[in-house]
Amino acid sequence: MQPRSEMVHWFFATGFLLLGLILLSQAIVGEAVWARRRWRVYLWPSIAFALGLLMWPVMTFFTNSAIHMLAHGAWAQALMVAGAAELGLVHGKLHNRLWRLATPVGIFVSGVAFLVHEQNAWLFARSAFLHHLIGWTLVCGSLVPLGLVLRPRSTLFQSAFALLFVALAVMLYCDRDLAPVFGHLSPLAGPPHR
Amino acid sequence: MESHLVTHAPAVRTVRDYRPRLISALGPLTAFTGVVWAIAQPYRITLLHPHHQGFWWLVAEPPLLVVAAGLAFSLLIARPLLADLAEDDATA
Numbered sequence: 001m002q003p004r005s006e007m008v009h010w011f012f013a014t015g016f017l018l019l020g021l022i023l024l025s026q027a028i029v030g031e032a033v034w035a036r037r038r039w040r041v042y043l044w045p046s047i048a049f050a051l052g053l054l055m056w057p058v059m060t061f062f063t064n065s066a067i068h069m070l071a072h073g074a075w076a077q078a079l080m081v082a083g084a085a086e087l088g089l090v091h092g093k094l095h096n097r098l099w100r101l102a103t104p105v106g107i108f109v110s111g112v113a114f115l116v117h118e119q120n121a122w123l124f125a126r127s128a129f130l131h132h133l134i135g136w137t138l139v140c141g142s143l144v145p146l147g148l149v150l151r152p153r154s155t156l157f158q159s160a161f162a163l164l165f166v167a168l169a170v171m172l173y174c175d176r177d178l179a180p181v182f183g184h185l186s187p188l189a190g191p192p193h194r
Numbered sequence: 195m196e197s198h199l200v201t202h203a204p205a206v207r208t209v210r211d212y213r214p215r216l217i218s219a220l221g222p223l224t225a226f227t228g229v230v231w232a233i234a235q236p237y238r239i240t241l242l243h244p245h246h247q248g249f250w251w252l253v254a255e256p257p258l259l260v261v262a263a264g265l266a267f268s269l270l271i272a273r274p275l276l277a278d279l280a281e282d283d284a285t286a
Contacts, residue, residue, distance in 0.1 A: 001249070003250040003254060004250065007250055007253075007254035010254050010259060011254065011259070013256070013259070014259040014260070014262070014263050017260065018263050018266060018267060021220055021221070021263070021264075021267045021271070022267070022271060024220065025217055025220060025267075025271060025272065025275060028213055028217060029213055029217065029275060029278075029279060032282070033279055033282050034275075036281070036282070037274060037278065040271075040274075043271075173259075173260070
Protein backbone atom coordinates (compact mmCIF):
# COMPACT_ATOMS: atom_id res chain seq x y z
CA MET A 1 0.00 0.00 0.00
CA GLN A 2 3.05 2.25 0.34
CA PRO A 3 3.84 4.38 -2.74
CA ARG A 4 7.12 3.80 -4.51
CA SER A 5 9.96 6.18 -3.82
CA GLU A 6 9.72 7.66 -7.35
CA MET A 7 6.07 8.54 -6.71
CA VAL A 8 7.03 10.42 -3.55
CA HIS A 9 9.50 12.40 -5.68
CA TRP A 10 6.67 13.26 -8.12
CA PHE A 11 4.38 14.43 -5.32
CA PHE A 12 7.13 16.64 -3.95
CA ALA A 13 7.78 17.87 -7.50
CA THR A 14 4.15 19.03 -7.69
CA GLY A 15 4.55 20.92 -4.41
CA PHE A 16 7.74 22.58 -5.63
CA LEU A 17 6.16 23.42 -8.99
CA LEU A 18 3.30 25.17 -7.24
CA LEU A 19 5.79 26.94 -4.97
CA GLY A 20 7.77 28.07 -8.03
CA LEU A 21 4.65 29.44 -9.72
CA ILE A 22 3.64 31.29 -6.56
CA LEU A 23 7.09 32.87 -6.18
CA LEU A 24 7.18 33.76 -9.87
CA SER A 25 3.81 35.50 -9.68
CA GLN A 26 4.99 37.33 -6.56
CA ALA A 27 8.08 38.53 -8.47
CA ILE A 28 5.89 39.67 -11.39
CA VAL A 29 3.31 41.67 -9.44
CA GLY A 30 5.61 43.09 -6.78
CA GLU A 31 5.33 43.25 -2.99
CA ALA A 32 2.59 45.91 -2.81
CA VAL A 33 0.00 43.99 -4.87
CA TRP A 34 1.04 40.63 -3.41
CA ALA A 35 0.43 41.88 0.13
CA ARG A 36 -3.07 43.20 -0.69
CA ARG A 37 -4.48 39.94 0.67
CA ARG A 38 -2.87 38.95 3.92
CA TRP A 39 -3.10 35.16 3.34
CA ARG A 40 -0.89 35.45 0.27
CA VAL A 41 2.05 36.70 2.33
CA TYR A 42 1.96 33.48 4.35
CA LEU A 43 1.63 31.25 1.31
CA TRP A 44 5.16 30.36 0.35
CA PRO A 45 6.57 30.12 3.89
CA SER A 46 3.66 27.82 4.81
CA ILE A 47 4.27 25.59 1.80
CA ALA A 48 8.00 25.42 2.61
CA PHE A 49 7.17 24.53 6.23
CA ALA A 50 4.63 21.90 5.11
CA LEU A 51 7.14 20.34 2.70
CA GLY A 52 9.61 20.11 5.59
CA LEU A 53 6.95 18.52 7.76
CA LEU A 54 6.14 15.98 5.04
CA MET A 55 9.80 15.07 4.87
CA TRP A 56 9.48 13.31 8.24
CA PRO A 57 7.24 10.49 6.97
CA VAL A 58 9.62 10.20 4.01
CA MET A 59 12.46 9.81 6.51
CA THR A 60 10.50 7.22 8.47
CA PHE A 61 9.16 5.06 5.66
CA PHE A 62 11.51 5.54 2.70
CA THR A 63 15.03 5.46 4.08
CA ASN A 64 17.01 2.23 3.94
CA SER A 65 20.25 3.25 5.62
CA ALA A 66 21.51 5.44 8.45
CA ILE A 67 22.93 8.03 6.04
CA HIS A 68 19.58 8.17 4.21
CA MET A 69 17.75 8.71 7.47
CA LEU A 70 20.14 11.39 8.73
CA ALA A 71 20.09 13.24 5.41
CA HIS A 72 16.29 13.30 5.25
CA GLY A 73 16.05 14.29 8.93
CA ALA A 74 18.47 17.20 8.48
CA TRP A 75 16.61 18.18 5.34
CA ALA A 76 13.23 18.16 7.09
CA GLN A 77 14.56 20.36 9.88
CA ALA A 78 16.24 22.81 7.47
CA LEU A 79 13.06 23.24 5.42
CA MET A 80 10.91 23.68 8.52
CA VAL A 81 13.30 26.25 10.02
CA ALA A 82 13.39 28.18 6.71
CA GLY A 83 9.58 28.15 6.45
CA ALA A 84 9.11 29.03 10.13
CA ALA A 85 11.63 31.91 9.98
CA GLU A 86 9.85 33.40 6.96
CA LEU A 87 6.50 32.96 8.72
CA GLY A 88 7.88 34.74 11.77
CA LEU A 89 9.21 37.59 9.64
CA VAL A 90 6.00 38.16 7.68
CA HIS A 91 3.91 37.94 10.85
CA GLY A 92 6.13 40.49 12.60
CA LYS A 93 7.21 38.13 15.38
CA LEU A 94 10.79 38.20 14.14
CA HIS A 95 12.49 41.48 13.33
CA ASN A 96 16.14 40.73 12.75
CA ARG A 97 16.80 40.53 9.02
CA LEU A 98 19.41 37.85 9.64
CA TRP A 99 16.52 35.38 10.00
CA ARG A 100 16.27 35.59 6.23
CA LEU A 101 19.50 33.60 6.14
CA ALA A 102 17.45 30.55 7.16
CA THR A 103 16.27 30.14 3.54
CA PRO A 104 19.70 30.03 1.83
CA VAL A 105 20.99 27.82 4.65
CA GLY A 106 17.94 25.55 4.29
CA ILE A 107 18.45 25.23 0.55
CA PHE A 108 22.17 24.61 1.01
CA VAL A 109 21.47 21.87 3.59
CA SER A 110 18.90 20.35 1.21
CA GLY A 111 21.51 20.24 -1.55
CA VAL A 112 24.10 18.66 0.76
CA ALA A 113 21.49 16.14 1.91
CA PHE A 114 20.88 15.12 -1.71
CA LEU A 115 24.62 14.72 -2.36
CA VAL A 116 25.40 12.91 0.87
CA HIS A 117 22.69 10.29 0.64
CA GLU A 118 23.51 9.37 -2.96
CA GLN A 119 26.29 6.84 -2.63
CA ASN A 120 26.50 5.84 -6.30
CA ALA A 121 28.31 7.56 -9.17
CA TRP A 122 26.55 9.95 -11.59
CA LEU A 123 25.88 7.37 -14.33
CA PHE A 124 24.93 4.44 -12.05
CA ALA A 125 21.24 4.96 -12.85
CA ARG A 126 18.88 7.85 -13.52
CA SER A 127 18.02 8.37 -9.87
CA ALA A 128 21.73 8.62 -8.97
CA PHE A 129 22.30 11.14 -11.78
CA LEU A 130 19.35 13.24 -10.69
CA HIS A 131 20.35 13.17 -7.03
CA HIS A 132 23.80 14.50 -7.95
CA LEU A 133 22.30 17.08 -10.33
CA ILE A 134 19.67 18.26 -7.84
CA GLY A 135 22.24 18.37 -5.05
CA TRP A 136 24.63 20.60 -6.96
CA THR A 137 21.76 22.73 -8.30
CA LEU A 138 20.61 23.42 -4.75
CA VAL A 139 24.11 23.97 -3.37
CA CYS A 140 24.86 26.52 -6.13
CA GLY A 141 21.25 27.79 -6.11
CA SER A 142 21.50 28.67 -2.42
CA LEU A 143 23.42 31.75 -3.61
CA VAL A 144 20.16 33.09 -5.08
CA PRO A 145 18.26 33.44 -1.76
CA LEU A 146 21.51 34.73 -0.29
CA GLY A 147 21.36 37.46 -2.94
CA LEU A 148 17.75 38.09 -1.89
CA VAL A 149 18.89 38.64 1.69
CA LEU A 150 21.20 41.38 0.46
CA ARG A 151 18.84 42.80 -2.20
CA PRO A 152 15.29 41.79 -1.19
CA ARG A 153 13.58 43.91 -3.87
CA SER A 154 15.64 42.64 -6.79
CA THR A 155 13.26 41.24 -9.45
CA LEU A 156 16.16 39.30 -10.94
CA PHE A 157 16.87 37.44 -7.69
CA GLN A 158 13.14 36.95 -7.01
CA SER A 159 12.59 35.43 -10.47
CA ALA A 160 15.73 33.28 -10.21
CA PHE A 161 14.54 32.01 -6.81
CA ALA A 162 11.18 31.01 -8.33
CA LEU A 163 12.81 29.34 -11.32
CA LEU A 164 15.09 27.40 -8.98
CA PHE A 165 11.99 25.63 -7.62
CA VAL A 166 10.57 25.08 -11.12
CA ALA A 167 13.89 23.50 -12.18
CA LEU A 168 13.85 21.37 -9.03
CA ALA A 169 10.33 20.22 -9.86
CA VAL A 170 11.35 19.25 -13.42
CA MET A 171 14.27 17.21 -12.11
CA LEU A 172 12.11 15.48 -9.50
CA TYR A 173 9.50 14.59 -12.15
CA CYS A 174 12.26 12.92 -14.20
CA ASP A 175 13.18 10.67 -11.30
CA ARG A 176 12.58 6.92 -11.63
CA ASP A 177 13.50 4.18 -9.17
CA LEU A 178 15.31 2.14 -11.79
CA ALA A 179 15.92 3.53 -15.25
CA PRO A 180 18.92 4.27 -17.47
CA VAL A 181 20.40 7.74 -17.87
CA PHE A 182 21.83 8.65 -21.27
CA GLY A 183 21.88 4.91 -22.08
CA HIS A 184 23.82 4.03 -18.91
CA LEU A 185 22.51 1.67 -16.28
CA SER A 186 24.82 -0.22 -13.97
CA PRO A 187 24.19 -4.01 -13.93
CA LEU A 188 24.37 -3.70 -10.14
CA ALA A 189 21.22 -1.52 -10.16
CA GLY A 190 18.99 -4.39 -11.31
CA PRO A 191 16.52 -4.72 -14.19
CA PRO A 192 14.57 -1.54 -15.06
CA HIS A 193 10.82 -1.60 -14.61
CA ARG A 194 8.18 -0.03 -16.92
CA MET B 195 -3.41 80.48 -37.82
CA GLU B 196 -2.95 76.97 -36.59
CA SER B 197 -0.52 75.98 -33.94
CA HIS B 198 0.52 72.56 -32.77
CA LEU B 199 -0.22 72.82 -29.08
CA VAL B 200 -0.72 69.24 -28.03
CA THR B 201 1.67 66.50 -28.94
CA HIS B 202 0.45 62.96 -28.62
CA ALA B 203 3.39 61.00 -27.31
CA PRO B 204 3.25 57.32 -28.20
CA ALA B 205 2.28 55.22 -25.20
CA VAL B 206 5.28 53.51 -23.70
CA ARG B 207 4.46 50.03 -22.53
CA THR B 208 6.25 48.93 -19.39
CA VAL B 209 6.55 45.59 -17.63
CA ARG B 210 3.73 46.83 -15.40
CA ASP B 211 1.32 46.72 -18.36
CA TYR B 212 2.19 43.09 -19.08
CA ARG B 213 1.70 41.88 -15.52
CA PRO B 214 -1.94 40.71 -15.92
CA ARG B 215 -1.08 38.85 -19.12
CA LEU B 216 1.91 37.16 -17.52
CA ILE B 217 -0.09 36.11 -14.46
CA SER B 218 -3.00 34.86 -16.62
CA ALA B 219 -0.61 32.86 -18.79
CA LEU B 220 1.33 31.06 -16.03
CA GLY B 221 -1.37 28.53 -15.06
CA PRO B 222 -2.58 27.59 -18.57
CA LEU B 223 1.03 27.37 -19.77
CA THR B 224 1.86 24.94 -16.97
CA ALA B 225 -1.24 22.85 -17.68
CA PHE B 226 -0.43 22.87 -21.40
CA THR B 227 3.08 21.61 -20.61
CA GLY B 228 1.50 18.70 -18.75
CA VAL B 229 -0.74 17.92 -21.73
CA VAL B 230 2.23 18.01 -24.14
CA TRP B 231 4.13 15.68 -21.78
CA ALA B 232 1.16 13.29 -21.67
CA ILE B 233 1.07 13.20 -25.48
CA ALA B 234 4.85 12.73 -25.72
CA GLN B 235 4.95 9.96 -23.09
CA PRO B 236 1.47 8.40 -22.95
CA TYR B 237 2.82 5.41 -21.00
CA ARG B 238 3.22 7.73 -18.00
CA ILE B 239 -0.60 7.99 -17.88
CA THR B 240 -1.64 4.81 -16.09
CA LEU B 241 -5.31 5.75 -16.51
CA LEU B 242 -4.99 4.83 -20.19
CA HIS B 243 -4.36 1.19 -19.18
CA PRO B 244 -5.82 0.96 -15.67
CA HIS B 245 -6.31 -2.80 -15.38
CA HIS B 246 -4.27 -4.60 -12.71
CA GLN B 247 -2.79 -1.31 -11.49
CA GLY B 248 -2.45 -0.52 -7.80
CA PHE B 249 -3.89 2.54 -6.08
CA TRP B 250 -0.70 4.60 -6.19
CA TRP B 251 -0.04 3.95 -9.87
CA LEU B 252 -3.49 5.36 -10.60
CA VAL B 253 -2.97 8.41 -8.39
CA ALA B 254 0.65 9.33 -9.18
CA GLU B 255 0.67 10.29 -12.85
CA PRO B 256 3.29 13.03 -13.37
CA PRO B 257 1.79 14.74 -16.49
CA LEU B 258 -1.60 14.93 -14.78
CA LEU B 259 0.03 16.28 -11.62
CA VAL B 260 1.54 19.08 -13.74
CA VAL B 261 -1.90 19.84 -15.22
CA ALA B 262 -3.38 19.84 -11.70
CA ALA B 263 -0.69 22.26 -10.46
CA GLY B 264 -1.43 24.60 -13.39
CA LEU B 265 -5.17 24.50 -12.76
CA ALA B 266 -4.76 24.95 -9.01
CA PHE B 267 -2.55 27.98 -9.58
CA SER B 268 -5.00 29.49 -12.07
CA LEU B 269 -8.04 29.06 -9.86
CA LEU B 270 -6.64 29.66 -6.39
CA ILE B 271 -3.78 32.11 -6.90
CA ALA B 272 -4.03 33.84 -10.28
CA ARG B 273 -7.74 34.71 -10.15
CA PRO B 274 -7.68 36.79 -6.92
CA LEU B 275 -4.29 38.19 -7.90
CA LEU B 276 -5.70 39.48 -11.20
CA ALA B 277 -8.54 41.17 -9.35
CA ASP B 278 -6.01 42.89 -7.07
CA LEU B 279 -3.90 43.90 -10.06
CA ALA B 280 -6.94 45.50 -11.73
CA GLU B 281 -7.72 47.34 -8.49
CA ASP B 282 -4.11 48.48 -8.22
CA ASP B 283 -4.10 49.76 -11.81
CA ALA B 284 -7.39 51.60 -11.23
CA THR B 285 -6.03 53.40 -8.17
CA ALA B 286 -2.63 54.16 -9.76
